[in-house]
Amino acid sequence: MRSKVGAGIVAGLLAGVAFGFMMHRISTPSPMGGQMSMMAMMARVVRSDEIAAGWLYLIVNSVVMGGVFGLVLGDRASRLAPGLVWGALYGLVLWLLGALVLMPLLLGMEAFAPLTMAPMRRGAWLSLGAHGISGLLLGGAFALLVRPRPADSRAALS
Secondary structure, three states: OOOHHHHHHHHHHHHHHHHHHHHHHOEEEOOOOOEEEHHHHHHHHOOOOOHHHHHHHHHHHHHHHHHHHHHHHOOOOOOHHHHHHHHHHHHHHHHHHHHHHHHHHHOOOOOOHHHHOHHHHHHHHHHHHHHHHHHHHHHHHHHHHHOOOHHHHHHHHO
16 A cells, blocks of 8 residues: 555554454443543544444544554655554554543543542553554554565565
């Protein structure tokens, strides 16, 4: 794939789907008591109780963040090892900004509430792992999508 933004979008979609499945498996305390999946919590960000809304929110964010990854880090992440490193770091940044700051604020909590509120801590650390794994998938898929193909190499020599 020649476009780094396009490769980032495709890689972001792949990483986002994997992340979504992980978010279904991680539970967190519900504002009404009991437990709910992190995917249901994402739906609450867009003021919905429907899991499909959480998925739509996640997929839109994933393709946008994948495109940004390609645009900003595309030259640095175009080989597999650097792609994995930059992807993991990107996942960490998205966890800090998204899961610890923006999501709590959008849900009426304080920033960093998932770490400062004892019942939410387990979910926060599992979310860090999920962000790291999806970041690795993003960076690895991106590097594989932008790597030169043998036909590309021959065409460049002519």
